[in-house]
Structure formats: C-alpha cells, structure tokens
Amino acid sequence: MLAYSQDRPNPRDLRARILSSFTEQTLPMPPVELRRSVGHEGTEHFENPYGVLAFGGDVPIANYRRVLDFGCGCGRVARQMLLQREIVPERFLGLDLYEPSIQWCRDNLRQPGFEFRHLNAHNVGLNPSGVRHAELGTDEQFTLINAHSVFTHIVEPDLDYYFEQCARALSHDGVLRTTWFLFDKINFPMMQEFQNCLYINPDDPSNAAIYDVKFVRELFARHGLTITTAHPPEMRGHQWLLYAQRGAGPHVAFRPDLAPTGLARPPASIDG
Template identity: 30%
Template sequence: MTLYARLVPAAVRLRLRPHLQRALEVSGLIGVLHRRQERRLPQAPAPPFDDGLPMPPAELLVLVGASSDGRWFSEGGREHAAMFSSLAGKHGVDVGKAADVWDLGCGCGRIARWLAPEAIAGGGAFTGSDINRRLVDWTSAHLPGRYLLNGLKTPTSLAPKSKDLVYAYSVLTHLREKAVRAWLEEVHRVLRPGGLALLTFHDECYAGAWGPPGVVGRLEREPFIVLNDAMEGSNYLSSWTTAVHLEALAAPLFEVLEIVPGRRDNPTQAIAVLRARAE
C-alpha cells in the first residue's frame, strides 16, 4: 500500500480521483502516463497467432487496440472488413469491382489487411491514412495499397471527388464535436457525388452495453459527450453521441441512408451509412 493510500481514506480518494485526473489532463502529464502504459502492455505475453498475413509487432497492436493479442486483431479486423464490404454492397458500392476506397484511421491495417487486397484485385484502388507515422510506415511496408500520414486537423492531401467509398472504424469516437464536423466535411470533399461513407461512433446502444457508468443517462440530456478530455485523436479520449445527433451533424452534407445501432452481443460500434450529396 502506498503512503497516499495509508493516509487518505478510500472514500476521499474516490472523490478526489476525477479532480486529480483532470489536473493531469490540463497539465499534459496524462500523456506521459498514457504512453508509459502503452509501452508496458506489449510486455504481457499473448499466444502466437498466424493468419497467413504479416502481423504487426506487439507494440503496434497495442496502439490500435490496447491489446497485443494477434488473434483479436486478425479476427476482429476480418469481421469488420466483411461488415463494411457488405454494407457498401447493399448501398451500391462493390468493393471488388473497381472501387476507389479510403480507410480513414487505418492504424496498422486491422481492416485494410482484408479489404485492400479485395479492392485491388477487383481493379480498384486502396488508400489508408492515419495520424501515427509508425503505423503508416509499417502498413506501407507490409500491405498492398498506398498509405499516407494525415494530421489531426483537415484537410488531407487526397484529391477532391476521388473516392467511391470511405470507411472509418473508431475515428470519430476519439474526437471532440468540432473535429467531427471538420472530418465530415473532409470526407464529403474527397467522395465523389453519390459516394458512400461508413463511419462508426459510440451511440446509446453501444453505451448501454459497453460504455462506462452514467453515459446512457447523460446522453438523454446531452447529445454529445467527451470523456477523458485530453490527447484528442488518441485512444485516451472517447466521445459518445446519440444516433439522432450524429444524423443531424451529417445531414447538411450527406443523405443518411441508415444508422446501424451498436451491437450488444459484442463490442461493435454503431455505423452511420452516408451518401455524399452533390454540391
């Protein structure tokens, strides 16, 4: 037991915890602690796993999913790739038939390892982008397609009206509302008129099954919530919004084709299926 724990009663420590966390966030020290934890996680042993494709090193797996488990990375990525491919096909974009695809927030290729070969084999093109240079460098060296570094702020270097499909898994979920609006504008800029965007977010269904205590109640009063409000764009910050509010954010630029609710049987986020309006 630490000296702090000996001197300060547990009930008092519980009340102080949010204030201490906020002080660390405001000071910037939370970033140091968060990165230290990321360096420790890969040291935990994970069973070996081989899916026949290049597997990122443990420290990169942790950066995208807080776990060094290769099986989780591979099988979860394959499931989400199939989900995106199916949704895109349902709404008129066949990934395997000359589609130009952008994976926004590609990480080290958790989904791209499955979708990039499908797009390229069908005569299309595949581009991934991410905010982390280490992830982009690894993916560029090991997976088909081209991979670019993007910043936290828009725009990207992608040409306007150049993509048929944009998907982003757990990207909006690490942004404040102002940044979400900016990235919706950037996705619209890059999509061809009528192109599709498949963007995941933490909705009230996901919050009810997988969210921290109190989030569902807050969403009944606040349409957009930010938890751990520091290090925007990293896994530390998480944002939560209602399906109705996400639809309102997207509606000026997109036709909202459907909102697929977050799943309760496994931690799969809600998906906004959007068609780009012509300007």
C-alpha cells in the same frame, strides 16, 4: 491504342497475379505493439482466411474499387482487403496520425494501387506535435470511405471539419462507413443546446467522444448524406456502425441497443 503483345505483359494482368498470390501465411501481420495501439491486440481482428469481403453484404462489391481508409491504423482493413478473393481495390489510400503504423504499412502492405500517408493531426498520446485541423491531402473521389474508430475520438469542436472532408471525398455513388459512441441527450437535462458530446478522460478528451444521436443524424443530413444502415453495438453502449450515401431521404430508424454488457476500454495512451 497500343496492343499488348505476348512479350509485353498487361499491367492489369501483372497486378492481378501479384495480388492473387497473397495468403494469410505470406502477408505480414502487424507487430503486437502496433495492434495494441488500435485496441485490437489479437491477430484474429486482422485476418481474412476465407478471402471474404471486408464489410460483407453491407457494401456492394462495386464500391470496393476505390477505398479511403481514414484512420487506417496499422493496416487492419488494408490487409483484409488485400486478401479478398472477389475484388481487390484498384485504389486504396490509408491515412493515420500515428506515424509508426503508417511506416509499417508502407514497408509491408504497399502493393499496386495501395498507398499510406501520415495525417499530421494532433493526438495527445499518438501525435502530440500534430495540428488541430489536418488536411486529408487528396482531391480524389472514393467509392468507399471507411472511418472506423475515428469519430469516436474526435472532439465536438473539430467534428464538423473532419466529417466535411470525408463527405467531400465521397463519390456520387459512394458509401461512407463510420462508427460512433451514441447517447440520448434527452436523458441529460443539464446539457446546453451547444453541448452534444460526453467525454471520459479530462486529460485527453479524444480518448472517447460520445455523441447525442439526434445531433449525429442532423450532422449527416447537413452534409447531404442519408444514413441507410444502422447496426447497434455488439456490446451495450459501444460502437454503433452507420452506413450512409449521398441523398436527402429520411434516415433509417435506429433499433434499441439491447446488446449484452461488457468492457472495451480504449487505450489511455500509447503505453496503456
């Protein structure tokens, strides 16, 4: 094995020096039009001024080693993780269907180990020429997969395809982080057995996909995953945060959604 001499810097040390130089002031902030496309216009959603772990105590620190950010948008999570003090991912792959966001991330957030790829998945407003079932395009295994505001916008006929790709890319000790809009189908007696999703926009059903909670729990189990943590929404009826790992154990119980009411309307189009 080659030893690194004083005049031949160790690539790991060089990477550490590059990443440790980032601050809120030196790391670019996405422009407002890209932030608006992911529904988080305020810069506070992209900041990490104290360098804390992006997902706090919900994810063990070791799981930040290899990260797949499925639906990375304009780099909110990537930016926060580049500013983490305890650990910066050695591998970070961001995928998104909105090409302007991916290009911005490539131009401004591409650092050692960080890569951003366009996922050519169809979306009425953001990628109308995309295909229904796009390949993630990686055979890698990730210790942390983040799918924030992804399954909240995938219609039922396509859900199993994309969920299976995430499950397949999860390492044996990995953590899958997802968000969901949930309802209880028992309160909708007119729904058929094969109908498990409600929509708010007939012109673009992916605007918001609201899934039956029992159906979602069965989806995880069918793909060999156990829900280990379930955080109710901070706003009543909004996004549930579910963490899962490989295993066939019982899912954690879901607490009642008792959050205060409010409004959090998704963009109806790229111009909305």
